[in-house]
Amino acid sequence: MAPWGSPDAGSFDGPGPTFVPVDHDPFAAAAARTRASVMPPGGRQEGAFTKVLDQYVPHVAKGLAALPQRAFGETLNLDAAGIFAL
DSSP, rough: OTTTTTTTTTTOOOTTTTOOOOSSHHHHHHHHHHHHHSOOTTTOOHHHHHHHHHHHHHHHHHHHHHHHHHHHHHHHHHHHHOOOOO
16 A cells, blocks of 8 residues: 555555555555445455354254253153163
């Protein structure tokens, strides 16, 4: 990035085409960078934490909801086999 006093002070040498060039105004350049970081041209990507919440948590909740039924069924099976008495 160029120093404030130079003619290129409003330009940004950042990654990719996410920055819209502005007319040598450092405040307009900062506003454009902020706008591009909040609303990137390709859209925002889903983060790893969101993927875990969307995929893993329902899987665990479903397993935990079925746990009492499975445990009771297994208790009945062991009781029928004579291994465990109620």
